[in-house]
Amino acid sequence: MLDASPVPSLDELHALNPLQQPTYADQGALADVIGKLRTLPPLVFAGECDELRAKMASVAAGEAFLLQGGDCAETFEGVTADNIQNKLRTLLSMAVVLTYAAQVPIVKVGRMAGQYAKPRSSGSETRDGVTLPAYRGDAVNGFAFSPASREPDPQRLLGVYNASSATLNLTRAFVTGGFAHLRRVHSWNANFVLSSGAGVRYQDLADEIDRALAFMVACGIDDDAFRTVDFYSSHEALVMEYEHALTRIDSRTRQPYGTSGHFLWIGERTRQLDGAHVELMRHIRNPLGVKLGPTTTADTALELADRLDPDHEPGRITFITRMGAGKVRDILPEVVAKVTASGRQVAWVCDPMHGNTFEARNGYKTRAFSDVVEELNGFFDVHEELGTWPGGVHVELTGDDVTECVGGSDDLVEADLVNRYETLCDPRLNRNQSLELAFLVAERLTSGRIRRAKAVQAAAV
Numbered sequence: 001m002l003d004a005s006p007v008p009s010l011d012e013l014h015a016l017n018p019l020q021q022p023t024y025a026d027q028g029a030l031a032d033v034i035g036k037l038r039t040l041p042p043l044v045f046a047g048e049c050d051e052l053r054a055k056m057a058s059v060a061a062g063e064a065f066l067l068q069g070g071d072c073a074e075t076f077e078g079v080t081a082d083n084i085q086n087k088l089r090t091l092l093s094m095a096v097v098l099t100y101a102a103q104v105p106i107v108k109v110g111r112m113a114g115q116y117a118k119p120r121s122s123g124s125e126t127r128d129g130v131t132l133p134a135y136r137g138d139a140v141n142g143f144a145f146s147p148a149s150r151e152p153d154p155q156r157l158l159g160v161y162n163a164s165s166a167t168l169n170l171t172r173a174f175v176t177g178g179f180a181h182l183r184r185v186h187s188w189n190a191n192f193v194l195s196s197g198a199g200v201r202y203q204d205l206a207d208e209i210d211r212a213l214a215f216m217v218a219c220g221i222d223d224d225a226f227r228t229v230d231f232y233s234s235h236e237a238l239v240m241e242y243e244h245a246l247t248r249i250d251s252r253t254r255q256p257y258g259t260s261g262h263f264l265w266i267g268e269r270t271r272q273l274d275g276a277h278v279e280l281m282r283h284i285r286n287p288l289g290v291k292l293g294p295t296t297t298a299d300t301a302l303e304l305a306d307r308l309d310p311d312h313e314p315g316r317i318t319f320i321t322r323m324g325a326g327k328v329r330d331i332l333p334e335v336v337a338k339v340t341a342s343g344r345q346v347a348w349v350c351d352p353m354h355g356n357t358f359e360a361r362n363g364y365k366t367r368a369f370s371d372v373v374e375e376l377n378g379f380f381d382v383h384e385e386l387g388t389w390p391g392g393v394h395v396e397l398t399g400d401d402v403t404e405c406v407g408g409s410d411d412l413v414e415a416d417l418v419n420r421y422e423t424l425c426d427p428r429l430n431r432n433q434s435l436e437l438a439f440l441v442a443e444r445l446t447s448g449r450i451r452r453a454k455a456v457q458a459a460a461v
C-alpha cells in the first residue's frame with residue numbers, strides 16, 4: 001500500500017527546505033500561477049502511468065528494456081514540429097535496433113514534454129566580473145545573461161505546462177498516426193548505415209532487420225501492428241510548486257498521481273532521504289526514477305527504495321545509475337548486489353552521461369563518446385557478473401546534427417564544438433552518435449542473450 005497519509009501541502013514541503021528551488025520575489029504572482037495550474041487539466045492520464053509502471057515491472061523482471069532519452073534541458077523555443085519530430089525519429093530508430101537485438105519489448109520514454117527545470121552545481125554564474133543567478137531551465141528563468149532574464153519568473157511555470165501540452169499532443173499524434181511505422185523507422189536506420197562513417201560496421205545487423213521485416217510481411221502479419229508504438233513522457237520532478245500543483249487525485253482509484261508526466265525522477269542532487277522531493281514523490285503512484293551517482297552506498301539505495309516503495313510494488317522504482325566511466329566498475333557491484341540480496345526487484349538503468357562531463361580546452365562543457373560507451377560497457381559487465389538484468393539506458397540526445405559531445409561516428413574533436421553547440425545545459429549526443437550508441441548497446445544485448453541461452457542449454461544437459 002502507498003503511504004496512506006495525505007499528500008503534504010506545499011507549505012509542509014517548503015518546511016523541509018527543498019534544494020535547488022527558485023526564489024521568487026513576487027509571492028503574489030506565484031500564488032496566482034499556482035492557483036491557475038491547479039485548475040488546468042492533467043497532462044497525462046493516471047491509467048497511462050499505471051500502464052507504464054506495469055511495463056517497468058517487466059524491465060525489472062528482465063523481460064523488457066528501457067530506452068529513455070531527450071534533451072538535458074528542453075526549451076520553449078525548441079517546441080517546434082521539426083524539433084519534436086527529429087527527436088522522436090532518433091528515439092524510435094534506436095528502439096528498433098534494440099528490439100531486434102534484445103528480442104524483448106523496448107519501453108520508450110522521452111526526456112520530453114516536461115524537462116524544463118535544471119539543478120545546478122552553483123547558484124550563480126560570473127561572466128567578465130558580473131555575477132548573476134545561474135540559469136535553472138526555462139521553467140525558472142531565461143538563459144540570456146542579464147539581471148532581468150535571470151530573475152525567476154513564476155509565469156514560466158504556465159509556459160512549462162503549455163509547452164509540455166503541445167509536445168505531448170504532437171507526440172501522441174506521431175506515435176499513433178503512421179509516423180512511427182516500423183518499416184519507415186527502419187528505413188531511417190538503413191540510411192544511417194549507408195551515410196555515416198561508422199554505419200558500415202552495422203550493415204549486417206541492419207540487413208538482418210530488413211530480412212526479418214520482409215519475413216513478417218510475407219507471413220501476412222497484420223501491417224497495423226507495425227503502425228503504432230507506445231511512448232511515454234518523463235522529466236526530473238524538481239520545482240515543488242509545479243509538481244505539487246499537478247499532483248491530482250485519480251477519479252478511478254482515489255489515489256494521487258503526478259500528472260505532469262508519466263515517469264518522474266528524483267535527481268542526484270535532491271534525493272535526500274528526508275528531503276522534500278522524496279517526501280512528495282513517495283505519495284504519488286507514478287513509476288519513479290532515482291538517480292544514483294558515484295557517492296551512493298548500497299545502504300542509501302536500500303533506504304531510498306524502502307522510503308519510496310515500502311510495498312515492493314513491481315515497476316515502482318528505477319535506479320538510474322550515473323557513476324562515471326572510471327568508477328562504475330568499482331561502485332556499482334556492491335549497490336546492485338546488496339539491493340538484489342534484499343529481495344527487491346528494481347529496474348537498473350544506466351545514464352552514461354552525467355558522470356562523464358568535462359570542460360574542453362576551449363571552455364565548452366562536453367562529454368566524450370568513448371567515455372559514454374565505457375560506462376555502458378562497465379554497466380553491462382557488472383550486471384553480467386552478478387547475473388542481474390541491465391534494464392535500460394538513459395541518455396541526453398537530440399535528433400539534430402549538433403556538435404556538443406566529442407568522438408563518435410563523425411570523429412568530432414574539441415575544435416568542432418564551436419560549430420553547432422546549442423544546448424543550454426549539458427552536451428547531448430547528436431543523431432549519428434545516438435544511433436551508433438544504439439547499435440553498440442544492441443551488440444551487448446545480443447551477446448548477453450546468446451550467453452544466457454547457452455547457460456540454459458548447458459544446465460539442461
Ligand SMILES: O=C[C@H](O)[C@H](O)COP(=O)(O)O
Nearest residue numbers: 072118119120121122425426
Ligand atoms: O543536467 C544535469 C545538471 O543540471 C547539470 O549537469 C548541472 O550542470 P552544472 O554543473 O553546469 O550546473
Ligand SMILES: C=C(OP(=O)(O)O)C(=O)O
Nearest residue numbers: 072267268269291322354
Ligand atoms: C540533472 C540530471 O542528472 P543528475 O541528477 O544525475 O545529475 C539530469 O538528468 O538532467
Ligand SMILES: [Mn+2]
Nearest residue numbers: 072396425426
Ligand atoms: Mn543533464
